[in-house]
Amino acid sequence: MPPVLQVRDLQVSYYTDSGRARALDGVTLELNPGEKLGLVGESGSGKSTMALAMMRMIKPPGRIEGGQVIVGDTDLMALSEEGMRKSRLSKIAYIPQGAMNSLNPVLRIGAQMIDAIRAHNPSESRAGAQERCLSALESVDLKRGVYKMYAHELSGGMKQRVCIAISILMRPQVIIADEPTSALDVVTQRQVMETLDHIQHQLGCAIILIGHDMGLMAQFVDKVAVMYAGRLMELSSVREMFTDPKHPYAQALIRSLPSLENKGVFQGIPGLAPSLLRLPSGCAFNPRCTFVMDVCKSTVPAFLPLPPSERRVACHLYTTGDAEAMSVSTRAATPTEKV
Amino acid sequence: MAPLLELKNVTKTYSRGLINRTSNTALSNISLTIDEAEPTIMTVAGESGSGKTTLAMLLLGFTTPTSGTIFYKGKDISTLHGEKRMSFRREVQAVFQDPFAVFNPFYTVDHLLSVPIKKFKLAKTKAQARDKMDEALTAVGLRPDDILGRFPHQLSGGQRQRINVARALVLKPRLLIADEPVSMVDASLRANILETLRSLQRDHGVTIIYITHDLTTAYHISKSIIVLYRGGVMEAGDVDKVIKTPQHPYTRLLIDSIPWPDLSRRWGETELKAKEPEGGEKTTGCRFAPRCPYVMEQCKTPPPLFQLNRTQTASCFLYGANPELEPERLSELLPV
Amino acid sequence: MASIAVPQGQVRQPGRLALLLRYLRRNVSLAIGLFVLFLLVAFTVTGLLTVDPKDAYPLAVRSKQPPSLEYPLGTDFFGRNLYAAMVVGMWQTALIGVLAGGLGTLIGTILGFVSAYFGGWTDSTIKGICQILTPIPVFLIQVVIAGSLDKRDVTIYTMALIVVLLAWMGPTLVIRSQVLTMKERQFVSVAKLSGVSEWGVIFKEILPNLLPFIAAAFVTQVFAAVFAAFYLAVIGLGPLREPLLGNIVWAAQSQGAFFNGWWWWPTWPALAMVLILGSLALIIMGLDEFANPRVRRSE
Numbered sequence: 001m002p003p004v005l006q007v008r009d010l011q012v013s014y015y016t017d018s019g020r021a022r023a024l025d026g027v028t029l030e031l032n033p034g035e036k037l038g039l040v041g042e043s044g045s046g047k048s049t050m051a052l053a054m055m056r057m058i059k060p061p062g063r064i065e066g067g068q069v070i071v072g073d074t075d076l077m078a079l080s081e082e083g084m085r086k087s088r089l090s091k092i093a094y095i096p097q098g099a100m101n102s103l104n105p106v107l108r109i110g111a112q113m114i115d116a117i118r119a120h121n122p123s124e125s126r127a128g129a130q131e132r133c134l135s136a137l138e139s140v141d142l143k144r145g146v147y148k149m150y151a152h153e154l155s156g157g158m159k160q161r162v163c164i165a166i167s168i169l170m171r172p173q174v175i176i177a178d179e180p181t182s183a184l185d186v187v188t189q190r191q192v193m194e195t196l197d198h199i200q201h202q203l204g205c206a207i208i209l210i211g212h213d214m215g216l217m218a219q220f221v222d223k224v225a226v227m228y229a230g231r232l233m234e235l236s237s238v239r240e241m242f243t244d245p246k247h248p249y250a251q252a253l254i255r256s257l258p259s260l261e262n263k264g265v266f267q268g269i270p271g272l273a274p275s276l277l278r279l280p281s282g283c284a285f286n287p288r289c290t291f292v293m294d295v296c297k298s299t300v301p302a303f304l305p306l307p308p309s310e311r312r313v314a315c316h317l318y319t320t321g322d323a324e325a326m327s328v329s330t331r332a333a334t335p336t337e338k339v
Numbered sequence: 340m341a342p343l344l345e346l347k348n349v350t351k352t353y354s355r356g357l358i359n360r361t362s363n364t365a366l367s368n369i370s371l372t373i374d375e376a377e378p379t380i381m382t383v384a385g386e387s388g389s390g391k392t393t394l395a396m397l398l399l400g401f402t403t404p405t406s407g408t409i410f411y412k413g414k415d416i417s418t419l420h421g422e423k424r425m426s427f428r429r430e431v432q433a434v435f436q437d438p439f440a441v442f443n444p445f446y447t448v449d450h451l452l453s454v455p456i457k458k459f460k461l462a463k464t465k466a467q468a469r470d471k472m473d474e475a476l477t478a479v480g481l482r483p484d485d486i487l488g489r490f491p492h493q494l495s496g497g498q499r500q501r502i503n504v505a506r507a508l509v510l511k512p513r514l515l516i517a518d519e520p521v522s523m524v525d526a527s528l529r530a531n532i533l534e535t536l537r538s539l540q541r542d543h544g545v546t547i548i549y550i551t552h553d554l555t556t557a558y559h560i561s562k563s564i565i566v567l568y569r570g571g572v573m574e575a576g577d578v579d580k581v582i583k584t585p586q587h588p589y590t591r592l593l594i595d596s597i598p599w600p601d602l603s604r605r606w607g608e609t610e611l612k613a614k615e616p617e618g619g620e621k622t623t624g625c626r627f628a629p630r631c632p633y634v635m636e637q638c639k640t641p642p643p644l645f646q647l648n649r650t651q652t653a654s655c656f657l658y659g660a661n662p663e664l665e666p667e668r669l670s671e672l673l674p675v
Numbered sequence: 676m677a678s679i680a681v682p683q684g685q686v687r688q689p690g691r692l693a694l695l696l697r698y699l700r701r702n703v704s705l706a707i708g709l710f711v712l713f714l715l716v717a718f719t720v721t722g723l724l725t726v727d728p729k730d731a732y733p734l735a736v737r738s739k740q741p742p743s744l745e746y747p748l749g750t751d752f753f754g755r756n757l758y759a760a761m762v763v764g765m766w767q768t769a770l771i772g773v774l775a776g777g778l779g780t781l782i783g784t785i786l787g788f789v790s791a792y793f794g795g796w797t798d799s800t801i802k803g804i805c806q807i808l809t810p811i812p813v814f815l816i817q818v819v820i821a822g823s824l825d826k827r828d829v830t831i832y833t834m835a836l837i838v839v840l841l842a843w844m845g846p847t848l849v850i851r852s853q854v855l856t857m858k859e860r861q862f863v864s865v866a867k868l869s870g871v872s873e874w875g876v877i878f879k880e881i882l883p884n885l886l887p888f889i890a891a892a893f894v895t896q897v898f899a900a901v902f903a904a905f906y907l908a909v910i911g912l913g914p915l916r917e918p919l920l921g922n923i924v925w926a927a928q929s930q931g932a933f934f935n936g937w938w939w940w941p942t943w944p945a946l947a948m949v950l951i952l953g954s955l956a957l958i959i960m961g962l963d964e965f966a967n968p969r970v971r972r973s974e
Binding site for chain 2: 042043044185186187189190193212213214215216217218219220238239242243252253254256257258267268269270272
Binding site: 425429435443445446 | 860861865883
């Protein structure tokens with residue numbers, strides 16, 4: 001089955017007063033229909049930029065400088081402005097961070113949803129559009145009455161589910177959700193995530209969940225991609241990521257997660273993420289890496305597959321391919337086996 | 340010796356409107372004792388609207404209770420003036436959630452550290468003050484030369500929050516209220532900040548009240564926990580017991596909803612039975628009753644605290660057979 | 676949103692002056708406004724040092740002379756050396772502007788602060804008075820007051836007072852709304868926690884952040900004062916003897932300057948007024964961008 005989303009070598013830079021910041025430096029990944037991908041990274045790693053780039057919503061001083069984003073069989077980067085506008089929401093939908101706060105306060109929910117439909121299908125009948133909105137609301141477990149309500153009458157969780165409903169109106173192939181639950185409490189968060197899961201099964205679309213909460217990833221996604229300083233460091237299945245992470249940064253992230261077993265043990269990652277204006281030469285993580293070698297400081301590691309699985313890593317530990325490197329990687333595996 | 344801080348039957352309500360007064364009970368009849376002799380870390384856990392922020396404001400003296408009293412070393416804090424008030428300020432401090440909001444954008448970040456040093460006379464000369472700032476910044480993993488002299492917008496969120504914590508280190512108060520200190524900080528930095536807080540308690544005898552909605556970090560850092568919901572204590576006690584064997588239906592719901600980074604504890608296994616909270620409902624009985632899957636006829640009257648064992652109590656009629664616990668004795672069940 | 680952290684210890688901090696100049700390059704209106712204002716101030720100052728102020732009054736020199744080497748800006752019907760008149764007039768305009776502007780801003784800042792910080796009845800009263808006085812047609816009241824004064828009582832100081840009377844509400848409301856937001860900000864709570872007294876909070880924590888707003892309010896007040904002085908004088912309500920720019924225009928118009936071919940007489944004061952008001956307006960626009968962080972484009 002062909003992948004529903006292919007991102008190839010995406011490059012985005014921001015031209016600021018202090019210089020050029022490489023927000024995305026050659027990001028490549030693939031998503032199959034019905035798959036859920038989690039994109040994790042610290043703030044400043046480029047994950048939100050990734051979402052905006054895929055939607056071609058990067059504004060100056062940012063610029064998309066290269067790469068392809070292929071949804072189905074259309075390269076979004078090659079489309080005209082009008083073509084891209086039509087594709088947003090219909091082919092690829094985006095739920096931005098804090099979406100629930102950007103619902104129009106003076107329009108009823110229904111009016112906003114109809115707006116979205118009309119922008120793509122101006123000829124659709126009012127009754128037909130309304131029915132589509134109502135069934136979308138039902139899919140996200142909201143009462144049909146919400147159609148007539150205003151944003152301020154809804155709770156945070158309900159507003160977020162309205163945003164999800166808007167995103168599924170045109171039955172897109174890919175939905176990008178950027179930190180959809182960051183402002184919600186833990187119970188509502190679970191409800192919203194379960195709603196997202198439910199509509200994903202209904203629609204069969206692929207979902208990209210952007211966030212920094214590894215716990216949420218463990219509960220929800222099939223694959224995890226770790227970003228650091230604008231580059232992908234590792235892309236593995238969720239099971240592989242949590243039991244046997246390969247990239248030193250991913251390993252450190254997994255190690256720093258608190259669990260119910262190791263009470264009182266805190267493991268942070270020393271050092272700071274580099275500024276996107278001044279990336280270190282070679283691998284961006286090399287100043288903080290415990291396994292750093294000479295080659296890491298001079299050559300950027302390629303994002304290569306690691307057979308026999310479909311996972312990929314950008315690390316020199318795995319490019320030499322000899323026995324020594326493999327034994328290093330086994331040592332690197334964390335002891336937190338929780339199968 | 341009088342306890343450091345004591346809340347006696349404190350209730351705080353906010354009311355609005357001139358003609359139709361609507362009131363909202365933020366905290367209801369809370370009693371708590373914090374002793375100076377045994378520094379500990381206590382978590383106050385709850386979602387938004389639980390009253391945890393109100394509790395922080397009350398403890399810091401930023402707002403006064405509607406009823407009940409707060410005592411600092413035996414004296415009502417609303418009567419403190421002059422020197423005594425300065426002493427209260429000196430000994431009860433806070434670390435706030437938003438790393439950016441605590442900085443005055445007009446000044447460099449030094450201002451955050453230098454003002455308390457000056458006001459509380461923590462150093463006699465400028466050089467001494469600079470030394471103290473350097474020491475605190477180094478202790479949180481920052482390089483003073485890279486930090487001092489900069490403006491807040493020039494630093495990252497993680498750096499700013501570390502400076503926030505460094506401020507607490509410089510002050511070494513008796514009681515530190517940490518209001519969601521790591522929720523706006525990246526995962527990799529949380530460990531560092533939490534570890535600093537722990538060392539404050541362990542090595543410098545500071546009692547910390549850790550306010551959060553994140554039960555995972557709470558479990559790791561504290562000894563005892565109070566779970567609040569809509570202004571009332573739902574469950575309290577030893578943190579191991581409460582998190583591993585929660586008794587109150589609300590606590591159970593919270594624990595079940597936590598996204599554990601653990602593939603063997605998936606959400607799918609425990610069903611979410613609680614209903615969606617509707618806004619603005621007035622309840623005369625148990626505050627959790629509208630959402631509780633075990634609600635009974637009895638729950639129309641507010642349940643008192645029932646003692647479940649030596650270090651755990653829950654406010655739920657499911658445990659009506661257990662002995663009742665007066666709110667004033669809550670602190671006795673919290674281990675240190 | 677991505678936060679781009681400045682790399683440690685690799686970038687030397689540019690001084691405040693360098694930052695200011697860099698900002699001016701981006702904020703064009705502020706730059707041009709300040710420049711023009713600077714030129715006007717330079718003109719006035721050099722003029723005051725080189726000219727005999729008595730020449731600015733009637734019967735000082737030969738009248739009705741066109742611009743020449745002896746009289747660079749010409750002279751008027753009454754025998755004023757227009758160059759001297761311009762210099763003195765600009766100086767007086769500046770005086771009115773700064774006096775009235777300064778007074779209005781001072782009142783506004785104090786009232787606004789008190790109202791916002793202490794709240795309660797004080798706040799309601801001050802806010803109420805401001806809101807009641809604001810819709811009053813300012814021009815009308817100024818004309819009535821100026822017109823009913825005895826001619827001898829009208830001096831530049833009384834003009835300044837007339838202007839301030841109905842101008843202080845604006846700054847009050849602006850400062851009040853800024854203080855209202857600012858006193859809830861967390862850095863104020865932290866300052867209190869650090870032992871800062873109430874007055875310390877007002878002067879050391881809140882006030883410095885209000886400087887852009889106070890500056891904007893000041894320039895707006897100066898603008899209003901200068902403009903009011905001009906239009907009141909143009910309709911003949913100014914202190915007639917003084918060489919205020921508006922007076923000169925009024926006199927020129929009442930003597931039919933253009934019909935008589937004395938084109939230079941009203942031209943210089945009009946041109947000067949356009950430059951003054953224009954530069955002030957540009958500065959106000961520039962300060963607006965500076966004070967409002969949302970309008971300000973990437974610092």
